Amino acid sequence: MKPAPFAYDRAGSVEETLALLAEHGDEAKVLAGGQSLVPLLNFRLARPERLIDINEVQGLDRIDANGSLRIGALTRQATIEGSTEIRERVPLLHEAITYVAHPQIRNRGTIGGSVAHADPSAELPATFVALDAAFHIRSASGMRTVLAREMFVTHLTTVMRPDELLVEVEVPFPAPGTGSAFVEFARRHGDFALAGTAVLVGLADDGTCSRASIALLAAGPVPVRAVAAEQALLGHPLDDVVARDAAAVAVKDVEPLADIHGGSDYRRRTLEALVRRALLLAASRVTEERR
Numbered sequence: 001m002k003p004a005p006f007a008y009d010r011a012g013s014v015e016e017t018l019a020l021l022a023e024h025g026d027e028a029k030v031l032a033g034g035q036s037l038v039p040l041l042n043f044r045l046a047r048p049e050r051l052i053d054i055n056e057v058q059g060l061d062r063i064d065a066n067g068s069l070r071i072g073a074l075t076r077q078a079t080i081e082g083s084t085e086i087r088e089r090v091p092l093l094h095e096a097i098t099y100v101a102h103p104q105i106r107n108r109g110t111i112g113g114s115v116a117h118a119d120p121s122a123e124l125p126a127t128f129v130a131l132d133a134a135f136h137i138r139s140a141s142g143m144r145t146v147l148a149r150e151m152f153v154t155h156l157t158t159v160m161r162p163d164e165l166l167v168e169v170e171v172p173f174p175a176p177g178t179g180s181a182f183v184e185f186a187r188r189h190g191d192f193a194l195a196g197t198a199v200l201v202g203l204a205d206d207g208t209c210s211r212a213s214i215a216l217l218a219a220g221p222v223p224v225r226a227v228a229a230e231q232a233l234l235g236h237p238l239d240d241v242v243a244r245d246a247a248a249v250a251v252k253d254v255e256p257l258a259d260i261h262g263g264s265d266y267r268r269r270t271l272e273a274l275v276r277r278a279l280l281l282a283a284s285r286v287t288e289e290r291r
Helices: 014-027 037-042 077-081 084-089 091-097 103-108 111-117 123-130 227-233 240-250 264-290
Strands: 007-010 028-031 050-053 069-072 134-139 142-147 152-154 165-171 178-185 195-203 209-217
Touching: 014 028, 014 050, 014 134, 014 165, 069 111, 077 091, 077 103, 077 111, 084 091, 091 123, 091 178, 091 195, 111 123, 111 165, 123 178, 123 195, 123 209, 178 264, 195 264, 209 227, 209 240, 209 264, 227 240, 240 264
Parallel strands: 007 050, 028 050
Antiparallel strands: 069 165, 134 142, 134 165, 178 195, 195 209
């Protein structure tokens, strides 16, 4: 199939983009990498009256690591994957990117596009929830900041209004002594994940867990932050028993969506196994770094 007819605007600046969004609102969609939007257009699951192409907008494809990691929304996923600074300072983000689709997709797909698309099976939204990221959003009337855990409303839906544009993702650098791991299960590498998790753990000098962050993908209509499991880890040595118990807590109340590839209970059990694996892997990375 081919897209339904639409008008096309090629914006030259953020200001021009915001003016077009203010004018056309619900009738418009922003086109960046197009790796999620174009298939929806082709299947006519999305039928906007207007596309606003932002690929020539300057200043939205930068990486700034001064104080915190700030990534322009138009930055390609392949650029994140190839960034030595991100690999060294925010390894969880680098690891998660390698699971996103295939190299051809990452060459065009953007960091902001993945967030705005809000697929609960996507790697980046859950990773940003685990990292306590903040999203900087602009409209013609001003700027606002939304925390990652408050960004996602339901499947393919965020808190962004029709006249708003995501311009930047800000990620705090993990504290020293923090290990991380991203683990997912898919039928084939690059397919949508049937289950997955993004984990950070901090270990005190005595080996006990001093901080933890666990986010689940493909666990419901939005990325799930497993707060109760995080609290259950604190003050305990992160061994196999503790990791197994925390993983059980993490999935206790989740209701993954069932489809032809797996039922809800199967996905929940898979999530539990992945959380346990990720916790132990993250902890081992802290230990190895200290040797």
